[in-house]
Amino acid sequence: MIKLFASDLDGTLLARTHQFDELVVASIEKIVASGYDFTIATGRDSHMTALHGLENKIYQICLNGALIKSPQGHILKQELIDEEVLKLILEEFGDLNLEFLTPTKTYTQQSIEAFTQKLRDRPMPQDTDVDVAKMFLENTSKHLVFNQSIEDILKQDICKINTFLEPGQSYHRFYQFLEQYDNVIVNEPCDDNMIEITKKGVNKGTALRWLGQYLCILDEEIAVYGDGGNDIAMLAMFTHSYAPSTALKEAKQAANTQLGPYYEYSVARHMLETIAKQR
Numbered sequence: 001m002i003k004l005f006a007s008d009l010d011g012t013l014l015a016r017t018h019q020f021d022e023l024v025v026a027s028i029e030k031i032v033a034s035g036y037d038f039t040i041a042t043g044r045d046s047h048m049t050a051l052h053g054l055e056n057k058i059y060q061i062c063l064n065g066a067l068i069k070s071p072q073g074h075i076l077k078q079e080l081i082d083e084e085v086l087k088l089i090l091e092e093f094g095d096l097n098l099e100f101l102t103p104t105k106t107y108t109q110q111s112i113e114a115f116t117q118k119l120r121d122r123p124m125p126q127d128t129d130v131d132v133a134k135m136f137l138e139n140t141s142k143h144l145v146f147n148q149s150i151e152d153i154l155k156q157d158i159c160k161i162n163t164f165l166e167p168g169q170s171y172h173r174f175y176q177f178l179e180q181y182d183n184v185i186v187n188e189p190c191d192d193n194m195i196e197i198t199k200k201g202v203n204k205g206t207a208l209r210w211l212g213q214y215l216c217i218l219d220e221e222i223a224v225y226g227d228g229g230n231d232i233a234m235l236a237m238f239t240h241s242y243a244p245s246t247a248l249k250e251a252k253q254a255a256n257t258q259l260g261p262y263y264e265y266s267v268a269r270h271m272l273e274t275i276a277k278q279r
Contacts, residue, residue: 001278002240003217004037005271006061006208008226009044010190012244013267020052027268032057034275037215041065041204043190043230045101045160047143064188064230065207066159066198067103075103077210079202081158082184089161090150093174099144100153101160106144107153115146118166161197171195190228191248205234223274225259225267227251242270 007013013024031038039059040049046062046069060069068077089098090109097118100107108115165171178187178197188203189196204226212222223240226232227247235241235254243255244262252258260266 001221002036002223002274003221004039004212004215004223005031005274006039006041006204006211006222006224006234007267007271008204008228008231009040009042009049011227011246011262012225012231013040013262015263015265020050020054023265024268025052025054027265027272028054028058031271031275036275037217039208039211041208041224041226041231041234043160043196043228045106045143046103059211061204061207061211063101063103063160064196064198065202065204068207068211069103076214077207078103078157078159079199081161081197081199083154085181085184086158086161087150087154088181089177090153092177094150096163096169096171096174097166099162100148100156100158101162102157103159104143105156107148107156107158108144108146109148109150109153110146112146115144118164159198161195163195165193165195188230188233190230192229196230203233204231205237208234209237223271225270226255227262242267 010018015021028038037059039061041061042049043064044062046060049060056071058071066079067075070076094109097110097114178185184200185197186200187195187197208222208224209219212219220239222238224234224238225242226235227244228251229248231251232254235243235251239256241255242257242259243252244259244266246261259270
């Protein structure tokens with residue numbers, strides 16, 4: 001019997017708006033009202049997950065598993081990137097426009113002008129119904145601190161490092177660095193256009209297993225849903241794992257069952273069908 005549902009957001013639970021719309025919110029509210037636990041499992045930070053009425057009702061696994069929050073917004077667990085490696089990254093790769101994420105804010109050495117231009121130049125999914133760049137800028141900029149020095153960033157609790165790969169920029173040295181320090185950090189991006197770094201051993205799957213143990217829920221009582229590269233570990237760890245037909249090939253291979261396309265609300269529908277069968 002499933003007791004805990006866990007889902008990635010973009011390309012999985014959320015439709016083309018990349019936001020919690022009425023159907024998604026109503027589905028999750030029904031799941032929780034029926035006595036089940038629900039958690040998002042996302043690479044986003046918690047400020048990029050406007051829950052539209054689901055506050056105080058669901059758990060949050062954010063930053064690819066480096067942060068776990070209770071429905072009340074309390075931090076249950078956080079995993080920080082090794083400070084020595086962080087210092088090396090800051091000193092050697094300041095030209096890569098990296099973003100350093102904490103549980104509350106995101107810090108960057110970039111100027112707001114450079115960040116805004118990079119975001120607007122970024123290629124976006126063709127199947128979206130909204131201006132994703134504008135939406136992310138409006139949400140992210142409220143919690144992003146610009147023009148930070150190395151010393152400023154080292155004072156923070158850094159859980160994750162992000163960057164989008166920019167055309168014409170070389171990342172060869174950075175990938176070599178990641179290989180050199182793969183005993184303490186890991187890069188598990190949602191797709192090939194990003195770099196997403198966390199502490200070694202941190203991913204959505206290990207975070208979800210920890211949350212299950214915290215809630216006294218067995219692995220076989222957890223259903224997981226995901227579509228991207230940062231979902232592969234989670235999909236492979238749990239028996240009840242599902243990927244939309246629109247997911248990356250590797251995510252579909254890691255999942256035990258394939259659903260319909262994400263934009264047809266296949267994940268929300270499957271969750272509701274599951275609780276209906278368990279009555």
